[in-house]
Amino acid sequence: MLKPSHLLLGTLLSCSVANAQIFQRELGDFDLKLGTTPSRSMAQGLVKPASTGSFHGGLDLSHDSGFYAGQWAPSMGLSPGANLEVDSYLGFKQPFDNTLGYEVGMIHYSYPKVDTLDSQEFFGGLTFLGSRFGAAFSNDPDKQNSTVFADLGGNQPFGIGISMKYTTHQLNTPASVDGGYIGSFTDWSVQLSRPFMGVDLNLIYSDSSLSGSDCSAYSGHNSQCDGLVTLKAERPFY
Template sequence: MKKLMLTAAVLATFVAPAFAEEAASPHSFSGNLTVASDYRFRGISQTFKQPTVQGGFDYAHSSGFYLGNWNSTVSGLQFTNGGSIEMDFYGGYKFEPVKDLTADVGVLYYYYPGSSIGNTGEKYNNTEIYVGASYKWFSAKYSYNVTDFFGLNTASGGGNGDSKGSGYLDLGATFEVAEKTSLGFHVGRQWVKNYGSLNYTDYKVSLSRDFGFATLGLAVVGTNADRAAYPNVVNAAGKSKDVTDTGVVVSISKTF
């Protein structure tokens, strides 16, 4: 009997891990929720420098394919005639061609329900394809517009033509400076085809700390956008804000 029990124990030692490994699902799901003092997209406030609530869901397959949705409140002063919400839908494929180097290719669709540019009827909705790579602390990504750049074309942009083929280069670096504490640097360059005055560079320096219950973040964000090309946004009360200048963004987020 002792020999039989020993044999069973030995078999369990080897079979249980093998069974657990075999039963592991290739599918993974996650969600995220953020409350922030401002929503900056490529350096420019999308919320009239007001607080925002954001959240989304992601699906990933062990093969490298992924799909996701991310949503944020936006300002009705900047995205007119709609629901004051941005909904992003994306999918792509990540793979590791060499050790420590991760490549990423995909497509991203920005959707603004009901919103249109003034009385032109043109939609802000926007589609980009992207290719990126990350190596240890560093990352790079290029996004290319396959549609007009957030609805900018002859009808909405004063006759300069369409803006398909616009692009954005995103360079970043993130370093762990203490336990669960990260320091990040970002610089980006936006090019808008046929609308050169809209080209600009943006930057961000950020610090985040994971406290377990949530991650707290602090970032300094700004651009060198031409004030004439990106005029101040004015609300109904006559209050004017420069949504392109340097500002501080405080956030609290949770991934689950």
């Protein structure tokens, strides 16, 4: 039996530093990127995609050997109710050939203006024929999260990108709910994306294993415990 879903329509505006949302420059053996579009396939937001604020951006520095490092801020904390978040990452990416490659790394999540502990995440994945398959483990202050992820970018019917994510959350301390305690739960999401006349359109369905009064224990990746359908339209200023 399906849970009732809600429809949320949001338009997100991003402040761009250059055309195509990315400024790129070579510095010897290094490649520097600045922009409002994430430049890493598995680093920023692979399994912890904080809701992107109206103003966001970051930088990425990579070496010809495959090592890379960077920072990404999904929210600059300028909008009411939004907090500054800085995700610092370090990793290594190497293709075996033109069709197969791998990537491993770690991310450090910090919230400079909020009195909360930072968290870390380790990730790894394979790229095959343009599609990405990844897994990650993160150690948050209140729980541990294990995630599997798939982005079927190598096969886009009608130009529509498809990505899926499934996460298991294990609470350090069981949460009290009506009728007992909850020590773990799962959540998942499916996203369809397609560019249209310069606008990035995204249709997202998310849900979790909790419902009703049990949702008081929910603290997962989705913005809502129950089933939620979200339509996002994003376009850069320049």
